[in-house]
Amino acid sequence: EPEVTQTPSHQVTQMGQEVILRCVPISNHLYFYWYRQILGQKVEFLVSFYNNEISEKSEIFDDQFSVERPDGSNFTLKIRSTKLEDSAMYFCASSEAHTTNTEAFFGQGTRLTVV
Amino acid sequence: RKEVEQDPGPFNVPEGATVAFNCTYSNSASQSFFWYRQDCRKEPKLLMSVYSSGNEDGRFTAQLNRASQYISLLIRDSKLSDSATYLCVVKAGTASKLTFGTGTRLQVTL
Numbered sequence: 001e002p003e004v005t006q007t008p009s010h011q012v013t014q015m016g017q018e019v020i021l022r023c024v025p026i027s028n029h030l031y032f033y034w035y036r037q038i039l040g041q042k043v044e045f046l047v048s049f050y051n052n053e054i055s056e057k058s059e060i061f062d063d064q065f066s067v068e069r070p071d072g073s074n075f076t077l078k079i080r081s082t083k084l085e086d087s088a089m090y091f092c093a094s095s096e097a098h099t100t101n102t103e104a105f106f107g108q109g110t111r112l113t114v115v
Numbered sequence: 116r117k118e119v120e121q122d123p124g125p126f127n128v129p130e131g132a133t134v135a136f137n138c139t140y141s142n143s144a145s146q147s148f149f150w151y152r153q154d155c156r157k158e159p160k161l162l163m164s165v166y167s168s169g170n171e172d173g174r175f176t177a178q179l180n181r182a183s184q185y186i187s188l189l190i191r192d193s194k195l196s197d198s199a200t201y202l203c204v205v206k207a208g209t210a211s212k213l214t215f216g217t218g219t220r221l222q223v224t225l
Contacts, residue, residue: 031211043159043202043215056212091158095211101147104213106158 002026004107006092012113013082021077021110023092032075033093033104034067036060043091049075082114116141119216121203127222132193136219138186138203145214147206148179150188152199153218159202162188193223 005024013019025032034046047057049067066078075094079086092107121138128134140148148165163170165177165186176189186203200218207214 033211033213035213042217043153043213045212045214048211050211058212089156101149101164103161103164106160108158111156 002105004092004094004105006090006107006110008110009108010111010113012115015084015114016081019079019082019112021079021090021092021112023075023077023107024073025075025092025094026105027073029094029096029105031055031095031097031104032067032069033095034077035091035093035106036088037091037109038085038088046077079112082112084114087112087114117216118142118214119203119205121216121219123217123219125220125222127224128193129224130193130195132223133189133191134193134221135190136188136201136203136221138188138216140184140186140203140205140214142205142207142214143184144207145184145205148177148186149204149206149213150175150177150186151202151204151215153202154199159204159215162201190221193221195223195225197221198223 007022032049037043047061048055064080089109091109093104095102095104119140150162151159152162153159165179169178174191178187200220202218203216204213
């Protein structure tokens with residue numbers, strides 16, 4: 001069964017450092033997303049990406065964040081200067097379309113710990 | 116008011132019990148509704164979409180009441196493997212983002 005894969009599974013970084021989280025979406029999917037979940041809290045939308053550009057972003061997704069699809073398979077989330085409050089599980093997701101009832105498939109997540 | 120509101124639980128039920136979860140959403144423009152399941156420290160996985168007419172998938176039944184902006188999930192004959200957090204999720208119109216509730220934790224015991 002096709003799946004979304006994310007690397008690394010766990011990343012520890014020092015405050016102020018840049019991190020890049022990587023995702024390989026399902027191959028025939030066209031829409032890509034990043035969500036995050038702070039421990040004990042709900043899953044929150046960060047950004048969606050389609051046709052090589054951001055289609056929607058939340059207020060969490062400020063100038064410290066960027067996304068990129070550098071080649072035909074990878075989809076990355078970069079945090080330029082990490083803060084303690086960026087510690088969370090980051091989930092990548094992809095879907096074939098974004099119309100009603102289209103399922104979004106989630107990767108297993110990257111646990112980011114900022115120290 | 117929260118966009119998607121759920122009772123956090125936990126719901127502790129014995130095997131074989133029937134359990135129901137409720138969810139309310141605030142955005143009347145919401146058009147798509149889902150229940151996702153999330154195991155501890157794992158990714159959310161789609162359990163079922165929720166349709167206006169109500170729908171059933173084995174032991175799971177989902178209902179939607181658009182007038183009350185209310186969604187429910189019924190689990191019959193609970194199994195130990197049903198223990199997880201159940202996430203109510205909505206999508207507004209053609210917007211691509213999913214909006215999650217905080218989830219309701221279910222613990223099924225022997």
